[in-house]
Amino acid sequence: xxxxVVRRLLLMLPTLFGILAITFAIAQFAPGGPVEQMIAKLTQxxxxxxxISGGGSDFGGQNPGDAGGEGASKYPGSQGLDPExxxxxxxxxxxxxxxxxxxxxxxxxxxxxxxxxxxFRDIAVVDLVAEKMPVSITLGLWMTLxxxxxxxxxxxxxxxxxxxxxxxxxxxxxxxxxxIPSFLFAILLMVLFAGGSFFDWFPLRGLTSDNFAEMSLWGxxxxxxxxxxxxxxxxxxxxxxxxxxxxxxxxxxxxRKQYVVTARxxxxxxxxxxxxxxxxxxxxxxxxxxxxxxxxxxxxxxxxIETIFSLDGLGYLGFKSVVDRDFPVVFATVYIFxxxxxxxxxxxxxxxxxxxPRIDFERRET
Numbered sequence: 146x147x148x149x150v151v152r153r154l155l156l157m158l159p160t161l162f163g164i165l166a167i168t169f170a171i172a173q174f175a176p177g178g179p180v181e182q183m184i185a186k187l188t189q190x191x192x193x194x195x196x197i198s199g200g201g202s203d204f205g206g207q208n209p210g211d212a213g214g215e216g217a218s219k220y221p222g223s224q225g226l227d228p229e230x231x232x233x234x235x236x237x238x239x240x241x242x243x244x245x246x247x248x249x250x251x252x253x254x255x256x257x258x259x260x261x262x263x264x265f266r267d268i269a270v271v272d273l274v275a276e277k278m279p280v281s282i283t284l285g286l287w288m289t290l291x292x293x294x295x296x297x298x299x300x301x302x303x304x305x306x307x308x309x310x311x312x313x314x315x316x317x318x319x320x321x322x323x324x325i326p327s328f329l330f331a332i333l334l335m336v337l338f339a340g341g342s343f344f345d346w347f348p349l350r351g352l353t354s355d356n357f358a359e360m361s362l363w364g365x366x367x368x369x370x371x372x373x374x375x376x377x378x379x380x381x382x383x384x385x386x387x388x389x390x391x392x393x394x395x396x397x398x399x400x401r402k403q404y405v406v407t408a409r410x411x412x413x414x415x416x417x418x419x420x421x422x423x424x425x426x427x428x429x430x431x432x433x434x435x436x437x438x439x440x441x442x443x444x445x446x447x448x449x450i451e452t453i454f455s456l457d458g459l460g461y462l463g464f465k466s467v468v469d470r471d472f473p474v475v476f477a478t479v480y481i482f483x484x485x486x487x488x489x490x491x492x493x494x495x496x497x498x499x500x501x502p503r504i505d506f507e508r509r510e511t
Contacts, residue, residue, distance in 0.1 A: 146498070150491070150495070153491050153494075154491075157484070157487045157488075160483075160487060161480065161483055161484060161487070162252070164479065164480075164483045165248075165251070165252065165255075165476065165479065165480060166248070168475070168476060168479050169244075169248050169251070169476065172470075172472055172475070172476075173244055175470070177470060178238075178240075178470050178472075179238045179240075179264045179265075179470045179471070179472060180231070180234045180235060180238060180240060181470075182264075182265070182469060182470050183234055183238075184234070238264060238472075251476060255476075255477075255480050258271075260473065260477035260480075260481075261473045261477070262473060263466075263471055263473055263474050264469075264470075264471045264472065264473060264474075265469060265471055266471070270473050270474055270477040270478075271477075273462065273474060274459065274462070274477070274478065274481065277457060277458050277459050277461075277462045278458075278459060280352060280451070280456050280457060280458030280459070281451075281458040281459040281460065283352060283373065284373075284376060284377065284380060284450070284451075284456070284458065287373065287377055288377060288380045288381055288384055289384075291377065291381050291385075292381055292384040292385040292388060293385075293388060293431075295381075295385045295389075296385040296388035296389040296391075296392055297388070297392050297428075297431065299315065299385070299389050299392075300388070300389045300390070300391070300392025300393040300395075300396065301392060301393075301396055301419075301424075302315075303315055303316070303389070303393040304392070304393045304394075304396035304397050304400065305396075305419070307393075307397060319385075319386045319389055319390070320386070322382045322383055322385075322386060323383045323386035323387075324383075325382065325383065326383075327379045327380055327382065327383055327449065327450060328379070328449035328450065328453060330378075330379045330382050330383075331375070331376070331379035331449070331450055331453045331454070332453065334347075334375045334378060334379055335349065335375070335453070338375065339375060347371060347372075347374055347375050348371065348372055349454060349455065350454070350455040351372060351455060351456065352369060352372045352373060352456060353365075353368055353369060353372060354368050354372070357369075375454065376450050376451075376454045376456060379450055379453075380450055388431065391430065391431060392427070392428075392431055395427040395428070395429075395430055395431065396423060396427045398427070399423045399426050399427040400423055404422065405418060405422065405423060408422060429497065430497075432496070448460035448461060448463070448464055452464070459478070462474065462478070463475070463478055466478070
């Protein structure tokens, strides 16, 4: 066990290196980097000048618009800007160094969990992620719990009633629900229940009301449930399909094994066979996959839902960071999420080994 864990942890290092290297390389070729973003803000409003120059005293007596040169010409829209000002921008964002130097400096900082600050928000990346995380945790956790609460009983019922009308029509519902994109279902829910063409029962923005802090405990629970109902419904509609079918197939596989035939021959009731023998073995793969299912729900699929319902979570943060070319946030979130994903995969394997001692990854010859 110990050797297997150490080996998996060591394999995470080249995996993380590869993920960051690919992300960094893509960012180098993406148009409209942070320097261009700052130049665009400067030419539109002029507020960037104060941030870079400290009020305009560091331009050597020149107005940034009075001169141009080689330093400015390599950035679109920078014609007419002082080359010294462009150099200050490059120094601020670290683009005065070669790409390889910047990449390995980033790796060294990330190895020490030093993620720096956002280019445009004047806040540490860790604090920014922590600020947005409660929204994503709420959506991911509740989505996983609700989907498991629906999927496991439904999967068991489908396995017991295989081939019946119940199995047929529930399969049809699952397929339709899985095929409908969550954002389309979210729009449908908004039209029906959030002040669209029919009912105005649920709010459209945020997870709580403005006066949430002044409410009683029961009032806070009610308000929170009221706000989270539509986003969760949009996410859950397609989330339970995979787990339901996995549960059904796992139970069918166990029901057909010899020990079930033997238990029936001994006169045990179907209910006792199902829940005392089959359930324990069939649920191994479902239970061991819970951490991975939570992480997948936590970090993926919520971007459009967060945008539609104005929920300022990690999905929306990642999208905005890519659009704004806020590279410290982009790279740090990719690193953090990749590391968590790898650790959760390891945790899933360890849970599988714990609940089923027959599994021993150290002896596998693959």
